[in-house]
Amino acid sequence: MRRVGRFVLRGLAGAILLVLTLYAWGSIEARSDPRVRETVMALPGWPSGTPPLRVVLIADIHAGNATGSPERLARVVTQVNALEPDLVLIAGDLLPGHAPIAAPRVIEMLTPLAGLRARLGVIAVPGNHDHWVGIDAMRIALEDAGIRVLSNQAAMVGPLALAGIDDDYTRHARLGETLAAARKLRGAHLVLSHSPDIAPELPADFPLLLAGHTHCGQAYVPGWGSVQPVTHFGDRYRCGIIREAGRTVIVTGGIGTSGPPLRFNAPPDLWVVTLKGA
Numbered sequence: 001m002r003r004v005g006r007f008v009l010r011g012l013a014g015a016i017l018l019v020l021t022l023y024a025w026g027s028i029e030a031r032s033d034p035r036v037r038e039t040v041m042a043l044p045g046w047p048s049g050t051p052p053l054r055v056v057l058i059a060d061i062h063a064g065n066a067t068g069s070p071e072r073l074a075r076v077v078t079q080v081n082a083l084e085p086d087l088v089l090i091a092g093d094l095l096p097g098h099a100p101i102a103a104p105r106v107i108e109m110l111t112p113l114a115g116l117r118a119r120l121g122v123i124a125v126p127g128n129h130d131h132w133v134g135i136d137a138m139r140i141a142l143e144d145a146g147i148r149v150l151s152n153q154a155a156m157v158g159p160l161a162l163a164g165i166d167d168d169y170t171r172h173a174r175l176g177e178t179l180a181a182a183r184k185l186r187g188a189h190l191v192l193s194h195s196p197d198i199a200p201e202l203p204a205d206f207p208l209l210l211a212g213h214t215h216c217g218q219a220y221v222p223g224w225g226s227v228q229p230v231t232h233f234g235d236r237y238r239c240g241i242i243r244e245a246g247r248t249v250i251v252t253g254g255i256g257t258s259g260p261p262l263r264f265n266a267p268p269d270l271w272v273v274t275l276k277g278a
Contacts, residue, residue: 059212
């Protein structure tokens with residue numbers, strides 16, 4: 001019996017050690033500085049003689065939660081500015097959680113983003129958490145920070161006709177009308193949206209989508225997949241560059257976390273996308 005008891009105790013101690021090790025690993029990965037991933041994309045319709053454009057894509061900031069502290073956001077802002085972007089695009093989920101948060105607190109949480117610097121400015125689209133937590137307060141906070149919010153709207157940004165699609169996950173996306181508005185503008189077509197699930201609906205004249213939402217799975221098991229995929233297509237748009245049917249989708253793994261403040265095999269990242277003529 002003593003031998004059996006020692007075996008049980010050793011097993012229990014081993015299980016506790018494993019849990020603590022996994023938690024430490026996940027916590028460190030979730031709070032690490034975003035990895036910088038880079039690519040170059042040629043866009044049809046690029047204005048003749050226009051030099052390449054350096055775009056930084058970030059998403060899923062979830063400011064104010066365990067991985068979105070003001071100190072960490074300030075580091076991310078410094079990291080982004082050091083990349084000397086022409087344009088910064090934020091693909092939604094700037095806010096954390098599911099319950100509404102008072103407007104003054106929302107403004108306080110997003111204050112560090114006012115430090116972002118780019119020649120053509122900073123543009124954001126809403127994500128699902130933004131709608132759940134405080135979309136109106138988020139708009140005010142971002143406008144105060146000098147960040148433009150596009151919600152099913154199109155805008156001329158340098159050589160780009162940018163279509164900013166609202167969140168598909170919460171059924172706020174108005175794809176057809178937004179693309180129609182973008183077609184009326186001069187420039188190369190680019191789509192920014194929180195969820196990549198709109199990709200199969202994009203027509204051929206909108207060949208590039210920048211998105212977030214997935215957290216790259218947040219917890220990913222090689223050979224099995226994401227523990228809890230958050231799109232309608234499973235891991236089809238988990239993260240990275242996805243090329244299909246004549247279109248390219250770039251999905252950032254994002255900066256923050258939702259739910260447990262942990263990441264496994266899904267480190268935070270941001271993208272530097274250099275856009276140029278074909």
